[in-house]
Amino acid sequence: MSKRIDVKDLNVYYSKFLAVEDVNIEIQAKSVTAFIGPSGCGKSTFLRTLNRMHEVIPGGRVEGEVLLDGDNLYESGVDPVTVRSQIGMVFQRPNPFPTMSIRDNVLAGVKLNGKKISKSDAESLVEKSLQGANLWNEVKDRLDKPGSGLSGGQQQRLCIARTIAVKPQVILMDEPCSALDPISTLAIEDLINELKSEFTVVIVTHNMQQAARVSDKTAFFNIAGTGKPGKLIEYAETATIFSNPSVKATEDYVSGRFG
Amino acid sequence: MSAATTNQSNTGQPDTKVPAGNNKAPQPPAPRRRNSLAKGHLPRFAIPGIAAGSLVLGAAASTLTGFSVATMAIYTAIIFVLAASITTTAVEGPRRGKNSLATYLVYGAFLLALVPLASVLFTVLEKGLPGINMHFLFNSMNGVTGAVDNASVENGTPVIGGAYHAVVGTLLITLWSTIISVPVGMLTAIYLVEYGKNGPLARAITFFVDVMTGIPSIVAGLFATALFAVLFGPTARMGIVAAVALSVLMIPTVVRSTEEMLKIVPNELREASYALGVRKWRTITKVVIPTAISGIASGVTLAIARVIGETAPILVTAGLANNINVNVFGNWMATLPTFIYYQIITPTSPTNIDPSIQRAWAAALLLIGMVMVLNLGARLIASLFAPKKGR
Numbered sequence: 001m002s003k004r005i006d007v008k009d010l011n012v013y014y015s016k017f018l019a020v021e022d023v024n025i026e027i028q029a030k031s032v033t034a035f036i037g038p039s040g041c042g043k044s045t046f047l048r049t050l051n052r053m054h055e056v057i058p059g060g061r062v063e064g065e066v067l068l069d070g071d072n073l074y075e076s077g078v079d080p081v082t083v084r085s086q087i088g089m090v091f092q093r094p095n096p097f098p099t100m101s102i103r104d105n106v107l108a109g110v111k112l113n114g115k116k117i118s119k120s121d122a123e124s125l126v127e128k129s130l131q132g133a134n135l136w137n138e139v140k141d142r143l144d145k146p147g148s149g150l151s152g153g154q155q156q157r158l159c160i161a162r163t164i165a166v167k168p169q170v171i172l173m174d175e176p177c178s179a180l181d182p183i184s185t186l187a188i189e190d191l192i193n194e195l196k197s198e199f200t201v202v203i204v205t206h207n208m209q210q211a212a213r214v215s216d217k218t219a220f221f222n223i224a225g226t227g228k229p230g231k232l233i234e235y236a237e238t239a240t241i242f243s244n245p246s247v248k249a250t251e252d253y254v255s256g257r258f259g
Numbered sequence: 260m261s262a263a264t265t266n267q268s269n270t271g272q273p274d275t276k277v278p279a280g281n282n283k284a285p286q287p288p289a290p291r292r293r294n295s296l297a298k299g300h301l302p303r304f305a306i307p308g309i310a311a312g313s314l315v316l317g318a319a320a321s322t323l324t325g326f327s328v329a330t331m332a333i334y335t336a337i338i339f340v341l342a343a344s345i346t347t348t349a350v351e352g353p354r355r356g357k358n359s360l361a362t363y364l365v366y367g368a369f370l371l372a373l374v375p376l377a378s379v380l381f382t383v384l385e386k387g388l389p390g391i392n393m394h395f396l397f398n399s400m401n402g403v404t405g406a407v408d409n410a411s412v413e414n415g416t417p418v419i420g421g422a423y424h425a426v427v428g429t430l431l432i433t434l435w436s437t438i439i440s441v442p443v444g445m446l447t448a449i450y451l452v453e454y455g456k457n458g459p460l461a462r463a464i465t466f467f468v469d470v471m472t473g474i475p476s477i478v479a480g481l482f483a484t485a486l487f488a489v490l491f492g493p494t495a496r497m498g499i500v501a502a503v504a505l506s507v508l509m510i511p512t513v514v515r516s517t518e519e520m521l522k523i524v525p526n527e528l529r530e531a532s533y534a535l536g537v538r539k540w541r542t543i544t545k546v547v548i549p550t551a552i553s554g555i556a557s558g559v560t561l562a563i564a565r566v567i568g569e570t571a572p573i574l575v576t577a578g579l580a581n582n583i584n585v586n587v588f589g590n591w592m593a594t595l596p597t598f599i600y601y602q603i604i605t606p607t608s609p610t611n612i613d614p615s616i617q618r619a620w621a622a623a624l625l626l627i628g629m630v631m632v633l634n635l636g637a638r639l640i641a642s643l644f645a646p647k648k649g650r
Contacts (some may be wrong), residue, residue, distance in 0.1 A: 056533055058456050085536025095527040099549040109535035112545045159531070166535055 002200040003069040003086070003169040004029040005050060010064035011229075012042065012049050014057070020046045021229035023064075025219060032192060032201045034211035034238065037221035038253070042230025043204045044092075044174050046221070050202065051087035051172055052080040068169070085109070088168035092175040094155035096147030096162070103143040105158055106130060109166035125165055133161035134191050153184020160191065164199070171195060173203040177210065189214050208254055212242050220250045299350050306343060313339035336367055380627070387624025390418065390617040396625075399424035400581040400598075405608035408615065418614040420607070422622045424583040425598035428498065429629070431587050432577065432594055433567050435502035436509055441559055443506070444513025451514070452521040453543055471511040479507040480572025487576075498587030501577035501594070505566040512565060516558025520551040553644035560637035564630045570596035595626045 005027040012020040020042035027033050035043040048054040049062050052073060066073045073083050096105045106126045110117050117125070126143065130136040135157040139150070147158050156176060163171055173192070177185040192214045195201055205211050211218050218241040223230045234241065234250045245251045317335030324330060340363045348356025394417065403420035411418055447464065455461025483504035487495040524547050532542040548555070578591035579601055599619045606615035 051534065053530065053534060056530060080533075081536050081538050083536075084534055088536075089530075089534035091527060091531065091534075093527060095525070095531045097528060097531070097546055097550075099546075108532070109537065112532060112535065112537040112541050114541065162531075162535065 002029045002198065004200065005170060005202075006065075006067040006070075007050075008065040008067070010046075010049065010062060010066065012045055012054060012062050013060070015059035018229040020049075020221075021231050023232045025232060025235055027200060027202060028217070029200050030196060030198075031216040032196050032203065032214050034215035034218045035202070035204045035221060036206070036208060036211050036218060036253070037230070037233075038223065039206070040226075040230075041221040041223040043221050045230070046232075047172050047174055047202060047204050048089075050170070051089055052083045053089060055080070085166055086168055087170040087172060088163035088166060090156070090159050090163055090171065090173045090176045093179050094152055094159050096150070096155050096158050098146065098148045100147060101144045102139050102147045102150070102158060105147040106161050106165050108162055129161040129165040130158075132164050132195075133157045134187060134194075135161055151184070153180045153187060156180060156184065156188060157191065160188070160195075164195070168199065170200040170202065173201065175204050175206060178206060185210070208242070212238060218242070220245075220247075220253060222249050222253070298352055298355075301347060301350050305346065305350075309343045309346060310339055313342060340364065340367065383620065383624050383627055386617075386620035387622075390621025391624060392417075394419070395421035395618070395621055396426075397421065397423050399583045400593075400607070401583070403581070403607060405610070408606075408608035409611050411614060412608075412611040418617055420614070420618065422595065422598055422618065422625060424580060425593040425595045425622060426625065427583060427585055428577070428580070428592040429567060429594040429596075429626075431585065432498050432501045432505065432573070432592065433563055435499060435587055436505035436566060437559070437563055439502060440506035440509035440513050440562070444510045444559075444562075445517050445555065447510070447514045448517035448521055449543060449548075451518050453539070453547070468511045468514050471507070472515070474507065476504075476508055476569050477571040477575070480504045480575040482507060483572070483576050496576060496578040496591055497589055498577050498584070498592040501573050501592065502587065504572040504576045505569060508566050508569065508572070509562045512562035513559055516562065517551075517555050520554035520558065521547060523554075524550045553641040556640040556644055557637035560633050560640065564633045564637075567630060567633070568596055568626060570600055573597045574600070595622050595629075598622050599626070 005025075007023055007025045007027075010020070010023045011018060012023075023046060035047060037043050045054060050066060050073075054060045054062060062074060064074075068083075068086065072078070096102075097108060100108060103122075103126050104111065106129050107117070107122055110122075110125070127136060127140075130139060135154060138154060139158075147155065150158060156179075160171075160176075177188050180188065189210065192201055192203065196216075203211075203214065215238045217236065218238040219235040220233045220241060221230050222233045234245060234247045236245070240246075241250060242254050245254065313335045316338050317331050317333075318326075320334040320338075321327065321331035340360065343363060344356050344360035347359045398419075398421035400420045400422075401424070407419050410416070447468070451461050451464060455464070480501075483500045484496075486503065487500045528546055528550060529542055532546045533539075537545070573594050574597055577594065577597075579597050580591040580593045584590050584592050599622045602615040602619035602622070606612035608614065
């Protein structure tokens with residue numbers, strides 16, 4: 001249950017402003033890929049194009065191709081809703097639905113779409129998803145309590161449980177730990193390592209140690225200056241990026257001499 | 260006040276630190292040292308004392324110019340504000356002096372704003388309560404003529420005739436105008452926030468909604484009359500016409516309050532829903548609206564409270580009835596405001612107007628009661644629907 005992503009000649013725009021230019025990248029199935037780079041270089045913007053969330057922003061559009069196992073996400077006739085149910089996303093700030101209980105948050109992807117689900121199936125899906133997100137033991141006694149009552153780290157794991165409950169092929173994570181303390185961060189990182197066995201994971205992070213810890217391959221994005229488009233500078237095995245990068249800018253960034 | 264007590268506790272703590280390991284003969288307690296961080300502070304009884312003094316002085320000043328409660332209150336307030344802030348400045352320093360001056364002025368403004376409200380409530384209760392009884396609440400004015408009123412005044416018997424028909428009319432007309440305006444207003448707001456994206460149409464709608472907010476209510480009534488005159492002939496007067504007129508007044512309020520509530524729903528929730536593969540309209544109905552529903556509900560209730568007291572548009576649309584009419588689609592109807600208006604302007608018995616005036620005040624009390632219930636209902640709804648907190 002995971003697919004690969006191939007991006008070909010992708011340009012990302014906000015109205016007329018070219019935000020990310022000419023990205024070509026192949027993301028392997030069942031792997032963790034990290035995007036690193038300075039703020040404003042377009043990592044998050046690019047990540048959001050991978051499940052057509054970019055076009056939610058007014059003026060957001062793309063040129064080029066994103067292939068999910070060979071199928072272009074941006075071909076006319078492709079429903080963004082189908083794309084997003086295959087490629088899930090976890091956001092920077094934990095955002096459980098405040099009106100719903102923990103159980104309903106996990107079931108949100110199923111219930112909000114109006115699909116019928118039997119009570120026993122729902123229970124087992126909730127348990128499986130929460131266990132998948134390493135949250136089951138902490139919340140199993142209070143599934144009917146509101147999700148907003150959990151701690152930040154628990155909320156983020158609830159959001160991950162919500163995402164894996166719709167059984168996506170790919171999970172995108174946009175700085176999932178930047179609002180969390182080190183212990184919650186560790187919990188999420190362990191979780192990412194487990195998710196790898198079932199899903200393709202793409203993670204944007206500002207924390208280079210985190211990229212080194214969790215990812216198989218790393219992509220370094222950079223920006224020439226304010227107002228210039230962000231570009232993919234280097235994409236290689238994580239070990240290569242951090243020990244023996246081929247581009248000077250990558251070396252400067254990972255060694256902390258820049259940005 | 261709380262600042263003053265905090266201050267007091269600062270200086271009130273004597274410095275009793277004894278060097279550690281000092282086990283010689285017991286020393287006398289260290290002398291009370293003045294805290295270098297603390298400034299002087301007024302004793303706790305100072306402000307109440309000044310208030311009492313101001314009251315005495317105010318009463319005296321008022322007696323000099325011909326005693327009345329109003330002038331005494333004004334003189335007392337002025338003397339108290341000046342004396343209290345000057346004393347505070349002298350003892351606690353200029354910053355605290357300015358602080359207390361501003362505080363007392365704010366309290367004064369609040370009390371001033373409270374005066375008309377309290378006065379209205381008092382007057383309506385005083386004059387309206389005698390007229391409120393089961394007979395008044397559950398009987399209409401059908402068959403009550405000047406002769407009936409004359410008889411009850413001459414014989415000293417209770418006033419005959421009530422406002423039941425007007426209560427029914429008010430409730431029905433308001434209900435129907437709510438039925439018309441809530442869907443229209445909510446859908447407009449949803450378009451503006453979720454779909455319009457500040458395009459030309461959305462900006463045009465916002466502009467015209469703002470214009471609608473300023474429409475005088477009588478104009479809304481004339482509009483509804485004219486509309487139904489075109490559709491059903493010039494004499495078409497019934498409850499539904501009044502409901503249409505009121506909904507013209509209600510829609511802009513509903514649009515505005517719903518729009519504000521939808522705007523404060525965090526975008527992250529919409530994105531979270533989209534990222535789960537949920538369609539836009541389902542995101543709106545299942546995530547956005549439930550998150551905002553408490554604010555929307557209280558906004559709608561306040562919009563109802565605003566139109567429930569309208570008089571002019573009812574007069575030109577629903578006419579006036581003395582009998583009970585529960586059919587908004589036929590015949591004239593009365594509401595509480597028009598009932599009050601007619602009881603005062605054209606008393607049932609021109610020679611004995613007291614029964615009519617009593618009925619008018621009782622109806623006014625009923626109306627205020629209904630508006631208050633609505634406002635309380637709005638708060639209740641807001642807290643019932645609010646996103647649950649807690650662990």
